[in-house]
Structures are given as C-alpha cells and as structure tokens.
Amino acid sequence: MADAMSTIHKNALKKLFAARESAIFLALLILMFGIWLFAPKFLSGSNLYLVSRQISFVAIVALGELFVILSSGIDLSVGSIMGLSGVIAAGAMVAGIPIILSIFLGILGGMLLGAINGLLASYVGIAPFIATLGMLSFARGTILIFTKGWPIINIPTAFLVIGQGDFLSIPIPVWIMAGLAVVAHFVLTYTAFGRRLYAIGGNEEAAFLSGIRVKVIKLTIFIISGATAAIVGIILVARFNSAQPDTGTGWELDAIAAAVIGGTSLSGGSGTVLGVLIGAAIMGIIRNGLVLMKVSPYWQTAIIGVIIVLAAVLDRIKNRRRG
Numbered sequence: 001m002a003d004a005m006s007t008i009h010k011n012a013l014k015k016l017f018a019a020r021e022s023a024i025f026l027a028l029l030i031l032m033f034g035i036w037l038f039a040p041k042f043l044s045g046s047n048l049y050l051v052s053r054q055i056s057f058v059a060i061v062a063l064g065e066l067f068v069i070l071s072s073g074i075d076l077s078v079g080s081i082m083g084l085s086g087v088i089a090a091g092a093m094v095a096g097i098p099i100i101l102s103i104f105l106g107i108l109g110g111m112l113l114g115a116i117n118g119l120l121a122s123y124v125g126i127a128p129f130i131a132t133l134g135m136l137s138f139a140r141g142t143i144l145i146f147t148k149g150w151p152i153i154n155i156p157t158a159f160l161v162i163g164q165g166d167f168l169s170i171p172i173p174v175w176i177m178a179g180l181a182v183v184a185h186f187v188l189t190y191t192a193f194g195r196r197l198y199a200i201g202g203n204e205e206a207a208f209l210s211g212i213r214v215k216v217i218k219l220t221i222f223i224i225s226g227a228t229a230a231i232v233g234i235i236l237v238a239r240f241n242s243a244q245p246d247t248g249t250g251w252e253l254d255a256i257a258a259a260v261i262g263g264t265s266l267s268g269g270s271g272t273v274l275g276v277l278i279g280a281a282i283m284g285i286i287r288n289g290l291v292l293m294k295v296s297p298y299w300q301t302a303i304i305g306v307i308i309v310l311a312a313v314l315d316r317i318k319n320r321r322r323g
Contacts, residue, residue, distance in 0.1 A: 021262075021272065021275050021278060024261070024262060024275060024278045024279065024282075025278055027282070028281055028282050028285070031282060031285055031286070032285060035285065035289035038289075038292075038293050039289060039292035041292060042288070042289060042292055049171065050288075051284055051285060051288045052170070052174050053171040053173050053174060054284045054287070054288065055174075055177075055280050055281050055283075055285075056171065056176065056177035057173060057232050057236065058254050058255065058258055058283055058284055059181070059276065059277055059281075060173075060176065060177050060180055060228050060231055060232045060235075061082065061228055061229055061232050061251060061255040062254075062258035062259050062262075062276045062280050063181060063184050063273065063276055064224050064229055064255075065225060065252075065255040065256055065258075065259050067188075067221040067224045067225060068128070068222060069260075069268065069271060070200075070221075070264070070269065070270075071197060071200050071201050071204075071221055071268055072200075072204070072266075073121060073128035073221075073222075073268070074128050074129050074256070074266075075117065075132045075222065075225045075252070076132040076133050076135075076136050076252050077113065077117060077132040077133070077136040077139060077252070078229040078248070078251060078252045079229075079248035079250060080135065080136045080138075080139035080140045080143070081110050081114065081135070081139055081229040081230060081248070082110075082229045082232050082251060083139065083143050083244075083245070083247040084109060084113065084139040084140075084142055084143050084233070085106040085110040085229065085230035086106065086233035086236055086237045086243045086248075087143050087146055087147060087152060087243045087245075087247075088105055088106045089105060089237060089243075090102075090242070091146070091152055091243070092105050092106070093155060093156055094152055094154055094155070099158060099159050106230055106233065106234045107230045107234070110226040110228075110229055110230020110231075111223050111226050111227045111230065112226070113135060113139060113226050114222045114224070114227065114229075115219065115222065115226070117131050117132050117135050117225075118218055118219035118220070118221070120134075122214070122215040122216075122218035122219050123219070136252070140249075143245050144245060147243070149245050150245070151242040151243060151244045151245065152243040153242045155237060155243075159237075159238050162234075162235055162238040163235045163236065163237070163239030164238060164239060173235050176231070180228065180231075181273050181277060185272075185273040185274070188272075193217065196212045197217055197221065198269055198270075199212060200214055200217060200218070201265075201267075201268025201270070202268065232248075232251075233247060233248060253304070253305075253308060254304075256308070257279070257283055257311060258276055258279040258280040258283050259275075259276050259279060260308070260311040260312060261278075261282050261311045262274075262275030262277070262278050262279025262280070263275035263279070264276065264279075283304075283307075286304070286307065287300065287304070290303065
C-alpha cells in the first residue's frame with residue numbers, strides 16, 4: 001500500500017514538472033524573488049492585496065482572449081469594449097436603472113460588440129486583426145460621443161463593493177476571476193466545444209471537413225471575449241467609482257501578452273487557462289515591481305513592449321521546433 005502511494009506521488013510530481021506551465025511558474029517565482037530583493041515592500045500584505053486585484057483584471061480579459069487566440073485569431077478590441085461596456089452600465093445606473101439590470105446591460109453590450117466581431121471574422125471573412133481593429137476604433141469613438149470626454153460619476157454606493165470590497169480578505173475581483181477561470185477550464189477541457197476549438201486552431205480546414213461548425217464556434221468565441229472584457233470594464237467602474245472615457249486603453253496588449261507569456265500559441269490550437277493565469281500574474285507583478293522600484297512610466301511602457309515581443313519570438317521558436 002505504501003509503495004503504491006509512493007508511486008502515485010512520484011507520478012504526480014513527474015506530471016507537474018513535465019507540464020509546460022511549470023517552467024512559467026518557476027519564472028514567476030524567480031521574478032517575485034528578484035523584485036523582492038530590490039523592493040522589500042513587494043511581499044507586504046497590503047501590496048500583495050493590491051497586486052492580486054490588478055492581476056485579476058488582466059486575467060479575466062486574457063481568458064476571453066485565450067478563446068480567440070486558440071482559434072488562431074486575435075481580438076484587438078477588448079480594451080475599447082471594456083470602456084464602452086463600463087460606460088453603458090454606469091450610464092444606466094446613473095439614469096436610475098437597477099444595479100443588476102445595469103450590469104446585465106453592460107455585459108450584453110460587450111457580447112453584442114463581440115458578436116459583430118465574430119460575424120465579420122467568420123461569416124463575412126474579414127481577418128480578425130482588421131475586424132477587431134475597426135471595432136477598437138468604433139467602440140472608443142462611441143465612448144467619446146456618449147461621454148463627450150467627461151467621466152460618468154455619482155455611481156450608486158451599493159455597486160462599489162464589486163470593485164473595492166473583499167471576502168475572506170481576498171478582493172472580490174479575484175473571486176470573480178477564479179470562478180470564470182474554473183468555468184473556462186471546464187469548457188476547454190471537458191466539453192465538445194473546447195475540443196472543437198482546439199481542432200480549429202490546429203487545422204481549420206481539416207476541422208471543417210470533419211463536420212465541425214467552424215463559423216458558429218468562431219462567432220461564439222468572440223462573444224465570450226466581448227463578455228469577459230465587459231465584466232472587467234464594469235468592475236473597473238466600481239473600482240474607481242466612475243466610468244472614465246479612457247478606461248481600457250492599451251489593455252488589449254496586456255491581455256495578449258498574458259496569454260502568450262502563459263504558453264498560448266499565436267498560431268492557435270495550444271494554450272491553457274492555468275498558463276493564462278500565470279501569464280497575467282507575471283504581467284501584473286512586473287508592472288507593480290517597476291512602480292515599487294520607481295521606474296519611469298515611460299520606461300515601464302517600453303519594457304512591457306519588449307516583453308511582448310520576446311514572448312512572440314519564443315512562441316515562434318517553439319512552433320518551429322514542433323514543425
């Protein structure tokens with residue numbers, strides 16, 4: 001009995017260290033240790049509380065981006081969808097619409113914008129890069145038209161707990177992220193939809209010839225991406241007690257970087273929820289560490305850009321080795 005248990009434990013450890021996420025997780029630990037050496041306040045309870053909340057925002061958007069990238073697509077509009085969905089929800093609440101219904105309207109708005117992306121990419125045949133780039137501009141312009149460049153304020157106090165509160169000393173957004181991650185993992189790992197999505201990313205033509213409804217699945221994943229972006233946009237309204245016109249600007253880069261750093265292949269067909277969570281953690285910790293080390297915001301942007309390029313290069317090298 002003891003030998004059997006020992007064998008099980010050994011096999012579990014082998015699987016753990018053989019998983020590609022183990023290397024990324026090790027890099028995360030080394031990164032945390034390095035930042036702690038230069039900024040001891042990094043591991044303080046208050047800072048970890050703040051950074052975990054920030055990581056949750058990026059992770060939720062990246063989870064939606066994961067679904068799109070698995071199909072070998074890309075969604076550049078998630079940042080603008082975040083902003084517009086937050087404006088819709090905040091505007092509805094300020095207009096006197098109940099909080100729950102306002103949240104529903106904000107998420108519905110994000111799903112609608114995602115559906116437009118999906119229709120353009122799958123049924124019209126426009127490249128996802130172009131379709132979502134157009135949506136990025138459209139959604140951002142709509143925000144400015146609606147707000148005239150001014151933030152929406154006077155948000156109901158009862159709503160603010162979503163972005164500012166905690167449960168068991170863990171920020172509410174982290175719980176939301178965890179719940180969405182569990183659902184995403186289940187869908188991608190244990191459902192026919194998930195298996196078909198991986199098949200499409202591996203070889204779209206072969207997937208189509210095997211009877212998979214490629215267009216329907218592509219439409220669905222863009223709706224999922226729009227929904228997750230909307231959720232973060234709405235949470236940020238609660239976090240800052242206002243809907244800012246520039247909310248979400250540049251977040252598409254963080255979402256894509258989190259997915260790619262976490263091992264998701266830009267060529268499609270390869271990637272996991274756990275990898276995305278670790279990638280989002282790396283992105284959040286790097287940003288937090290640079291702030292603690294008092295690195296100029298201009299350099300922060302440049303460093304994040306370099307990280308994105310390096311992640312893309314590593315992904316390319318990995319794909320060539322597989323080929």
